[in-house]
Amino acid sequence: MGSVYSYLMSWVYPGMTYDLTPDPVTGLSERDCHAIMDTWALVADRKSIKQNGVEFFLTYFKAYPSMQDLFPAFKGRPLDELRTSPALRAHATSVMYAIKSYVGTVDDAETLAGLVTKMATSHVPRGIKAENLEVRTEILKILVAP
Ligand code: HEM
DSSP, X not given: OHHHXXXXXXXXXXXOOOOOOOOTTTOOOHHHHHHHHHHHHHHOSTTTHHHXXXXXXXXXXXXXXXXXXXXXXXXXXXHHXXXXXXXXXXXXXXXXXXXXXXXXXXXXXXXXXHHHHHHHHHHGGGTOOGGGGOOHHHHHHHHHOO
16 A cells, blocks of 8 residues: 555655655654644644634534533633633644644654653643544544635
């Protein structure tokens, strides 16, 4: 499958070939790292990163209302009201920039592990579990939204 992709990409971008060897720590190849960076760039340019962060949280809270309750500042507040809340905008922005730091170090396993460990350490006492991070569906909904 990987070689088919590389073959097709060599037609789209002649001369571009990525190393497909998985990193022993992250399991990500050079091609995977580029795919992650290029995909992230679609939602994280300076103009739209804040609004995309807000949209993400609104979609996330709609899908998992109990998660909204974990945030003292957002608990019980209607989503329509949160849409224009400076507190949500600030939180969404700090989360988006944290993710940006992970994407920026996706090819540096040691630094990436350090950053993710920092986030996990501050979230475990809040009762956040690994499964709460399984948010791919919500991210896809935002990416395909008009
Ligand atoms: C990649 C995933 C995530 C990133 C990068 C992230 C990042 C952050 C950052 C940067 C902060 C502010 C600094 C801090 O207090 O540690 C924060 C706070 C917080 N996060 Fe996350 N977070 C993530 C996932 C989650 C998830 C899945 C939940 C659960 C719903 C969650 C709940 C919270 C809560 C409750 C706070 C404290 C908010 C407050 O009271 O100010 N986070 N997060």
